[in-house]
Amino acid sequence: MKLEHIGIAVKDLKKSEKMYEELLRTSVYKREEVPSESVITSFLSTGSTKIELLASQDPDGPIARFISKRGPGIHHIAFEVNDIEMEIDRLVEQGYQLISTKPKLGADNKKIVFLHPSSTNGVLIELCQEVKK
Numbered sequence: 001m002k003l004e005h006i007g008i009a010v011k012d013l014k015k016s017e018k019m020y021e022e023l024l025r026t027s028v029y030k031r032e033e034v035p036s037e038s039v040i041t042s043f044l045s046t047g048s049t050k051i052e053l054l055a056s057q058d059p060d061g062p063i064a065r066f067i068s069k070r071g072p073g074i075h076h077i078a079f080e081v082n083d084i085e086m087e088i089d090r091l092v093e094q095g096y097q098l099i100s101t102k103p104k105l106g107a108d109n110k111k112i113v114f115l116h117p118s119s120t121n122g123v124l125i126e127l128c129q130e131v132k133k
C-alpha cells in the first residue's frame with residue numbers, strides 16, 4: 001500500500017492553507033467539499049504524497065468533534081489500494097474493526113473506508129481507491 005495522503009484537522013482553512021503553502025513552498029491545487037463528512041478539504045502535493053487539510057462545515061460533524069476533543073492536528077493517514085472491497089473483506093476476516101464496511105465517496109474522486117483506531121494502535125487509517133471514470 002502506498003501512503004496516499006495525511007489528513008490534518010484544522011480550525012481555520014484559509015490560515016492553514018497559507019501556512020502549509022509557505023512551509024512546503026507549494027500551492028493548494030484543489031479545494032473540495034465532501035458532504036458525506038461535512039468537511040471542506042484542501043490538497044497540497046509534497047514529494048510523492050499529499051497533505052489533506054480538513055475543515056468542518058458542521059459544528060457536530062466528525063472533524064469538529066475531533067478538534068473539540070483533541071485539538072487540531074493529524075487526523076488520519078491514508079493508504080491507496082487497488083481493490084478496496086477486497087481489502088475490506090481481508091481486514092474484516094483478520095479481525096480489524098472498520099468504521100463502516102461499505103466504501104463512501106470521499107474527496108479527490110476516491111472511494112474511502114476507515115479502520116477504527118481501536119484496532120490500529122490509536123491511528124485512524126483510511127484506505128482509498130481511485131474511482132475510474
Ligand code: ZN
Pocket residue numbers: 005006007052076078126
Ligand atoms: Zn483522507
